[in-house]
Amino acid sequence: xxxxNPDDYAFERKIPDGDNMERHVCADCGWIHYDNPKIVxxxxxxxxxxxxxxxxxxxxxxxYWTLPAGYLEQNETTADGAVREAFEEANANIxxxxxxxxxxVTHISQVQIMYRAELDRPExxxxxxxxxxxxxxxxxIPWEDLAFxxxxxALHQYMQIKDEDYFAPFANASGEMLExxxxxxxx
Amino acid sequence: xxxxNPDDYAFERKIPDGDNMERHVCADCGWIHYDNPKIVxxxxxxxxxxxxxxxxxxxxxxxYWTLPAGYLEQNETTADGAVREAFEEANANIxxxxxxxxxxVTHISQVQIMYRAELDRPExxxxxxxxxxxxxxxxxIPWEDLAFxxxxxALHQYMQIKDEDYFAPFANASGEMLExxxxxxxx
Ligand SMILES: [Zn+2]
Ligand SMILES: [Zn+2]
Numbered sequence: 280x281x282x283x284n285p286d287d288y289a290f291e292r293k294i295p296d297g298d299n300m301e302r303h304v305c306a307d308c309g310w311i312h313y314d315n316p317k318i319v320x321x322x323x324x325x326x327x328x329x330x331x332x333x334x335x336x337x338x339x340x341x342x343y344w345t346l347p348a349g350y351l352e353q354n355e356t357t358a359d360g361a362v363r364e365a366f367e368e369a370n371a372n373i374x375x376x377x378x379x380x381x382x383x384v385t386h387i388s389q390v391q392i393m394y395r396a397e398l399d400r401p402e403x404x405x406x407x408x409x410x411x412x413x414x415x416x417x418x419x420i421p422w423e424d425l426a427f428x429x430x431x432x433a434l435h436q437y438m439q440i441k442d443e444d445y446f447a448p449f450a451n452a453s454g455e456m457l458e459x460x461x462x463x464x465x466x
Numbered sequence: 467x468x469x470x471n472p473d474d475y476a477f478e479r480k481i482p483d484g485d486n487m488e489r490h491v492c493a494d495c496g497w498i499h500y501d502n503p504k505i506v507x508x509x510x511x512x513x514x515x516x517x518x519x520x521x522x523x524x525x526x527x528x529x530y531w532t533l534p535a536g537y538l539e540q541n542e543t544t545a546d547g548a549v550r551e552a553f554e555e556a557n558a559n560i561x562x563x564x565x566x567x568x569x570x571v572t573h574i575s576q577v578q579i580m581y582r583a584e585l586d587r588p589e590x591x592x593x594x595x596x597x598x599x600x601x602x603x604x605x606x607i608p609w610e611d612l613a614f615x616x617x618x619x620a621l622h623q624y625m626q627i628k629d630e631d632y633f634a635p636f637a638n639a640s641g642e643m644l645e646x647x648x649x650x651x652x653x
Contacts, residue, residue, distance in 0.1 A: 293556050300539065316538050318503055319579055352487065356570035356635075357577055377634055379578065381565060383543035390505055390544055392568065392577075447564055447632045450545075 321348020428460035508535020
């Protein structure tokens, strides 16, 4: 489902009374549309050291592989949202373990909350937003065909703590991991 | 700054094409207003084992004590947002240490991201949204006059890990901590 583009509507940019930032204000009715950062919830899901990935049936990045993840809904906990997304995209019943990473993707104003999760049985199939869903051994992950840099970050950061019961969650990748992840988007 | 109430506008509740949830749709212009969960960023800020708290100058919970925290803005990292909020509310230059907690406050669709942070010098003062700002020893924290349950959670969870360099961040309080925190709202 695509988000409507404010530019398609009769919105003006202005600073409402009592505010200190420009906002979209509807020229017809005065509604103030606060552009709030969006929350994406998802997970690195494993089954017997294999990784559950979904090939996207929708844009952006249709045809590329991603983690089960999507927008948090109203009145939903972040963990429940990650469980729901795995069910919607992969018909998979996952069990959340713990918080793997918290990413700020500032150019698109997204906060991504990524969990570590497990499948108890290798039961899954493509939901409506996926072309296919598969379990990959680490060596066979389609690195050349990942959808987003944060998929690359989450998978690599997972490998750093896969034997840990407790760890401090990761933030945005930096250095070599960041550079390599950006190569994804050139494809 | 208060968020406009959708009920004050010519919005209808309906399910847009291609969606599976009811949304607010503007009856005048067709704009689809997605009610997305909001992100609050804040921190437990300490200076020499004392805790920085702000007394709220605005509703809700005007006059009660809170942590420096507020809504994440567009194009901002969660850590930068927490730094900005401490500066806006307490004129304090804080240094973020690590992620303390991730709360889902589902009845108001908020995700609260709380950091552990430090003040290098005890320099602060009330910003426009605060009546006063003070450093409290743990024993002197105004427990009877805290603004929100999550302030109670964050302070108590902080105490559990104050001597740790690395820890897994906390989620919503449960059990006795949750019950005690709800007593706050009876005042
Ligand atoms: Zn309107
Ligand atoms: Zn309108």
